[in-house]
Amino acid sequence: MLKIHNLCTNFFTYRGIVKAVDGLSLELKEGEVLGLVGESGCGKSVTLLSILGLVPYPGKITGGEVWFEGENLLKKTSKEMRYFRGNKISMIFQDPMTTLNPVFRVGEQIRESLSVHNYKKISKKTEKEKVLKLIKDVGLPSPEQIYQQYPHQLSGGMQQRILIAIALSCNPKVILADEPTTALDVTVQAQILDLLRKINSDIGTAIIMVTHDLGVVAEFCQKVAVMYAGKIVETGSVDQIIFEPKHPYTKGLLKSIPKIGDKKTKIQSIPGDVPDLAALPLGCSFHSRCDKAMSDCQKGEIPLQVIGEGRQVRCLLYNR
Amino acid sequence: MKGIKILERILIAIPTMLAIAMLIFVLMRIMPGDPVDKMMGKSGNISIEEVQALEREFHLDLPISVQLKIFLIGIFHGDLGTSFQERRPVWEMIAERIPPTLELALSALLFSLIVSVPIGIISAVKQNSLIDRLGMGFAFLGISAPAFWLGIVLIIIFAVKLSIFPVYGRIAFAYKPIHITGMYVLDSILSRNWPALKDSLMHLILPSISLGAAQAAVTTRILRSSMLEVLRADYVTLARTKGLSEYVVITKHALRNALIPTVTVIGLQIGMLLGGNMIIETIFGWPGLGRLVVTSIFNRDFPVVQGAVMFYALTYVVANLIVDIIYTYLNPKISF
Amino acid sequence: MTESYITQRGTQKNTRYSRSKIWWKNFKHFIRELIKCRTAFMGAIIVLSFILVAILAPFIAPHDPLKASIIKRLLPPSWVNGGSTTYLLGTDEIGRDIFSRIIYGARVSLLVGLITVAISSILGTLLGTFAGYYKGRFDAILSRFADLLLSFPDLIFAIFLMAITGPGFFNLILILCFKSWVTFFRLSRGEMISEKTKEYIEAAQALGESDIKIIFKEILPNIVHSILVLATLRVGYFIILEASLSFLGLGIQPPTPAWGSMINSGRAFMLTSWWVSTMPGIALLVLVLSINLLGEGLRDILDPRLKLE
Numbered sequence: 001m002l003k004i005h006n007l008c009t010n011f012f013t014y015r016g017i018v019k020a021v022d023g024l025s026l027e028l029k030e031g032e033v034l035g036l037v038g039e040s041g042c043g044k045s046v047t048l049l050s051i052l053g054l055v056p057y058p059g060k061i062t063g064g065e066v067w068f069e070g071e072n073l074l075k076k077t078s079k080e081m082r083y084f085r086g087n088k089i090s091m092i093f094q095d096p097m098t099t100l101n102p103v104f105r106v107g108e109q110i111r112e113s114l115s116v117h118n119y120k121k122i123s124k125k126t127e128k129e130k131v132l133k134l135i136k137d138v139g140l141p142s143p144e145q146i147y148q149q150y151p152h153q154l155s156g157g158m159q160q161r162i163l164i165a166i167a168l169s170c171n172p173k174v175i176l177a178d179e180p181t182t183a184l185d186v187t188v189q190a191q192i193l194d195l196l197r198k199i200n201s202d203i204g205t206a207i208i209m210v211t212h213d214l215g216v217v218a219e220f221c222q223k224v225a226v227m228y229a230g231k232i233v234e235t236g237s238v239d240q241i242i243f244e245p246k247h248p249y250t251k252g253l254l255k256s257i258p259k260i261g262d263k264k265t266k267i268q269s270i271p272g273d274v275p276d277l278a279a280l281p282l283g284c285s286f287h288s289r290c291d292k293a294m295s296d297c298q299k300g301e302i303p304l305q306v307i308g309e310g311r312q313v314r315c316l317l318y319n320r
Numbered sequence: 321m322k323g324i325k326i327l328e329r330i331l332i333a334i335p336t337m338l339a340i341a342m343l344i345f346v347l348m349r350i351m352p353g354d355p356v357d358k359m360m361g362k363s364g365n366i367s368i369e370e371v372q373a374l375e376r377e378f379h380l381d382l383p384i385s386v387q388l389k390i391f392l393i394g395i396f397h398g399d400l401g402t403s404f405q406e407r408r409p410v411w412e413m414i415a416e417r418i419p420p421t422l423e424l425a426l427s428a429l430l431f432s433l434i435v436s437v438p439i440g441i442i443s444a445v446k447q448n449s450l451i452d453r454l455g456m457g458f459a460f461l462g463i464s465a466p467a468f469w470l471g472i473v474l475i476i477i478f479a480v481k482l483s484i485f486p487v488y489g490r491i492a493f494a495y496k497p498i499h500i501t502g503m504y505v506l507d508s509i510l511s512r513n514w515p516a517l518k519d520s521l522m523h524l525i526l527p528s529i530s531l532g533a534a535q536a537a538v539t540t541r542i543l544r545s546s547m548l549e550v551l552r553a554d555y556v557t558l559a560r561t562k563g564l565s566e567y568v569v570i571t572k573h574a575l576r577n578a579l580i581p582t583v584t585v586i587g588l589q590i591g592m593l594l595g596g597n598m599i600i601e602t603i604f605g606w607p608g609l610g611r612l613v614v615t616s617i618f619n620r621d622f623p624v625v626q627g628a629v630m631f632y633a634l635t636y637v638v639a640n641l642i643v644d645i646i647y648t649y650l651n652p653k654i655s656f
Numbered sequence: 657m658t659e660s661y662i663t664q665r666g667t668q669k670n671t672r673y674s675r676s677k678i679w680w681k682n683f684k685h686f687i688r689e690l691i692k693c694r695t696a697f698m699g700a701i702i703v704l705s706f707i708l709v710a711i712l713a714p715f716i717a718p719h720d721p722l723k724a725s726i727i728k729r730l731l732p733p734s735w736v737n738g739g740s741t742t743y744l745l746g747t748d749e750i751g752r753d754i755f756s757r758i759i760y761g762a763r764v765s766l767l768v769g770l771i772t773v774a775i776s777s778i779l780g781t782l783l784g785t786f787a788g789y790y791k792g793r794f795d796a797i798l799s800r801f802a803d804l805l806l807s808f809p810d811l812i813f814a815i816f817l818m819a820i821t822g823p824g825f826f827n828l829i830l831i832l833c834f835k836s837w838v839t840f841f842r843l844s845r846g847e848m849i850s851e852k853t854k855e856y857i858e859a860a861q862a863l864g865e866s867d868i869k870i871i872f873k874e875i876l877p878n879i880v881h882s883i884l885v886l887a888t889l890r891v892g893y894f895i896i897l898e899a900s901l902s903f904l905g906l907g908i909q910p911p912t913p914a915w916g917s918m919i920n921s922g923r924a925f926m927l928t929s930w931w932v933s934t935m936p937g938i939a940l941l942v943l944v945l946s947i948n949l950l951g952e953g954l955r956d957i958l959d960p961r962l963k964l965e
Contacts, residue, residue: 054560085561091561095554101576101577103580103652
């Protein structure tokens with residue numbers, strides 16, 4: 001249903017061209033939950049924004065295609081894209097306190113979504129009823145009261161639910177979730193994930209969940225794509241990624257998660273630093289931190305190899 | 321409840337006004353220089369009886385505490401004393417001059433808002449564009465140029481050299497409309513006196529620009545910087561992901577938030593408006609309160625000066641109160 | 657890589673850098689940054705030129721600013737028909753050379769501006785830092801008084817007081833300072849309150865440093881930059897205020913040349929001799945503009961660096 005092919009998004013800064021997204025390809029089927037994993041700054045959020053055509057200045061989408069239900073979104077004008085935004089594809093962000101507009105009541109903010117895409121010309125009263133139902137659906141009590149509240153009067157978890165309500169309002173096919181649980185407490189995190197899971201199973205909305213937390217991925221996602229320095233380095237089902245990681249980076253990520261009860265093993269971190277995206281090294285972007293690096297790793301483009309059904313790796317170790 | 325907050329602010333303003341009155345009173349008495357001396361000026365020999373008569377008239381022979389009581393009681397009754405020059409109640413003289421001053425101040429404010437809001441928004445949205453740079457350049461000039469000089473230059477250019485606008489006064493005598501509010505623009509609209517409307521507007525334009533320019537400059541800059549900050553906020557991005565048009569995103573979501581600090585600054589600027597009012601009225605021969613103050617100072621007419629200054633200070637307090645109330649409406653975070 | 661400022665925080669006496677060396681290094685860095693920022697640099701140069709001209713007025717001015725000449729009254733500037741280069745910018749209504757009067761007028765404006773800001777900044781900052789540090793009744797009373805003073809618009813307040821005391825240089829300075837310390841008070845008090853919550857103050861107190869020492873050696877250097885920016889901008893503000901007062905005839909009295917009164921006396925001749933009012937105003941505009949440029953530039957140079965550690 002959603003197919004990203006060879007997406008390239010560059011940021012033209014005074015320090016040089018930053019290749020935030022470098023030839024990224026992804027596929028999302030109906031009702032699937034895809035996890036996009038990677039460290040901060042590897043281009044995950046930019047990918048989501050690129051899908052909606054909302055890359056901020058000084059960024060620009062410089063290449064590739066985004067196919068959604070048979071149409072290439074990158075070829076659409078801003079006005080045409082407005083039909084898709086919030087309607088067919090919606091987005092939720094990381095910090096709900098800053099994402100909700102502080103001067104408007106939350107009920108109004110949800111209703112705004114409905115009225116923008118009010119193609120069937122339903123009345124204001126009907127819109128309000130729909131909003132109240134949405135507030136109930138996302139698990140909030142006393143919808144009438146919540147409708148009148150301002151964002152700063154709600155807790156973090158409640159605010160995030162409101163954001164989800166906004167995202168759900170027009171029954172989108174895809175929800176793009178940019179680290180929706182990172183700013184929340186662990187217990188609230190679990191609740192939000194439950195809510196998203198319910199939405200996915202009851203309504204069948206596909207979700208792309210961007211996160212750096214592998215725990216969330218393990219709990220929630222069906223398919224996983226691992227990103228590093230603007231490129232996808234490994235894809236597979238969640239079981240495959242967690243239990244049979246192929247790419248050294250994926251392995252490193254998994255090893256660096258501390259395990260409860262394991263008192264003896266030292267936490268193994270990945271040595272080195274995330275590369276400067278304005279000055280990427282030649283060849284594999286990861287080779288300077290990789291313990292299995294070979295001399296060939298520094299030469300030329302490393303392609304994404306298909307090694308199974310829905311299974312890809314970008315590493316010379318697996319080249320046939 | 322918002323209502324309670326507003327009431328609170330009104331109640332706080334009252335002791336402030338009282339304190340202002342007392343401060344004015346105290347300052348008048350403790351500053352060097354004998355008031356009667358000043359009133360006599362350099363008019364040469366005056367008999368002792370006349371000095372004593374004056375002292376009695378202005379209660380200067382009574383102890384300070386009694387003077388203060390008389391003063392404060394007088395204020396509550398609306399009695400601000402009697403003008404030395406014109407032998408009329410000060411309050412009457414002030415009340416006559418309020419409509420013209422109000423008209424000028426309001427139109428200056430209007431001018432500054434009309435100029436600063438669009439430029440502030442566009443400069444922020446199209447940052448570093450030509451409009452932005454030009455706008456900021458003019459804003460900088462506006463802050464650095466003194467209002468009175470600007471008024472004179474405008475007169476020289478537009479009234480004298482180009483003869484577009486009249487130089488002096490509020491309206492040509494022949495056009496004066498019926499007195500309803502005392503504000504010629506309003507009166508001419510209300511009485512459908514179109515020639516009067518045109519003439520009064522022509523007289524109003526240059527002074528309003530001179531008075532409002534500095535305010536416009538400051539407002540443009542603060543609006544631009546708040547907008548820049550707001551446009552980077554997450555909720556603006558969210559608004560876009562909802563599918564709203566850029567116009568709605570800017571005017572509805574961004575502007576509402578950017579106005580909050582801007583309104584505060586406008587409030588602080590009102591003082592400049594009231595002060596500069598005096599100078600602009602003098603230059604343009606505008607028969608308002610400011611001109612009254614200036615002429616009274618030279619005439620050593622102390623009751624008038626005292627009354628007018630107090631009126632200005634009180635107006636400032638009230639204006640800031642209004643700004644505070646507007647702020648309370650704009651910013652939901654402070655209703656609790 | 658750009659150097660960063662070395663601040664006073666956490667400096668101990670046994671490190672390689674002595675305090676004076678740190679100041680010198682910071683100063684050199686500051687000058688370098690100032691040169692880099694073109695607008696601020698231009699502002700600084702112009703302001704310095706004005707100051708220089710004002711000091712050297714007797715040597716630079718082509719004519720005696722007080723010398724009147726009925727024959728030579730209202731001569732136009734040199735580039736206009738009828739003007740001559742002896743009187744570069746023309747003459748005023750009693751024949752005095754405007755150019756020389758502007759040069760001497762710079763003295764008045766600069767003196768008033770600088771002295772007022774000097775006094776009010778020191779007074780306001782001292783009061784503000786102590787009020788913010790100790791809080792309590794002293795702070796409460798001062799703050800209430802400051803708020804009360806702020807309910808008066810500056811110009812009205814000044815006009816009112818000048819009306820009572822009468823004109824004159826010292827009266828003017830006194831009256832301007834009467835209200836102007838308030839802005840510095842508020843700023844330094846606010847900064848003091850926020851700095852006081854920071855940990856290095858706790859550390860210094862734990863080390864047993866006396867309060868006075870903490871205020872002057874630890875905190876003050878860290879808030880100096882914002883006070884400096886405010887002070888610079890206020891100089892321009894007070895120059896305009898002084899000009900407004902002398903415009904109304906309440907400031908520096910004639911025949912002492914002051915830009916404000918020069919603009920005022922030119923008003924009567926607006927229709928025929930526009931230069932009498934316009935020229936001093938241009939000087940005023942240029943001076944205040946450059947001060948503002950400098951102030952804004954200082955804000956950019958000083959602020960983000962010191963916070964960037």
